[in-house]
Amino acid sequence: MKQFESGDDTKAFEDALAAGPNQTRYRLRLFVSGSTPRSARAIQNIRALCEERLHGCYELEVIDIYQHPEFAKPDQIVVTPTLVKKLPSPLRKIIGDLSDKKKLLVGLDILPEEYPTKPLKVDDDV
Numbered sequence: 001m002k003q004f005e006s007g008d009d010t011k012a013f014e015d016a017l018a019a020g021p022n023q024t025r026y027r028l029r030l031f032v033s034g035s036t037p038r039s040a041r042a043i044q045n046i047r048a049l050c051e052e053r054l055h056g057c058y059e060l061e062v063i064d065i066y067q068h069p070e071f072a073k074p075d076q077i078v079v080t081p082t083l084v085k086k087l088p089s090p091l092r093k094i095i096g097d098l099s100d101k102k103k104l105l106v107g108l109d110i111l112p113e114e115y116p117t118k119p120l121k122v123d124d125d126v
Helices: 006-019 037-054 101-107
Strands: 026-032 058-064 082-087 092-095
Touching: 026 037, 037 058, 037 101, 082 101, 092 101
Parallel strands: 026 058
Antiparallel strands: 026 082, 082 092
């Protein structure tokens, strides 16, 4: 499991700025607790979404708080699974197994919040 020092966040931020607006890189941390079914679903769901939507422009770190409890406190993790989006700003936390794809896309700022969940009806009487 990859460990980050405090300088890594600054370097990642500077690298993201240098990449420019067309090459947005996502820095994600998924906190899980052991090999529970919810943890496994969360890992599977975020990996699938990242490959489908972010096309390699992401860094995903999975942290098992049973093995590395020291990582939970700095990110103020009180429940798992929790996904933390560090970059691009703003920082976001998404709790759960990440199975609601629309909420996940909105939470990661990949889709705008007002994105329609159902197709709009066309009224023939107008």
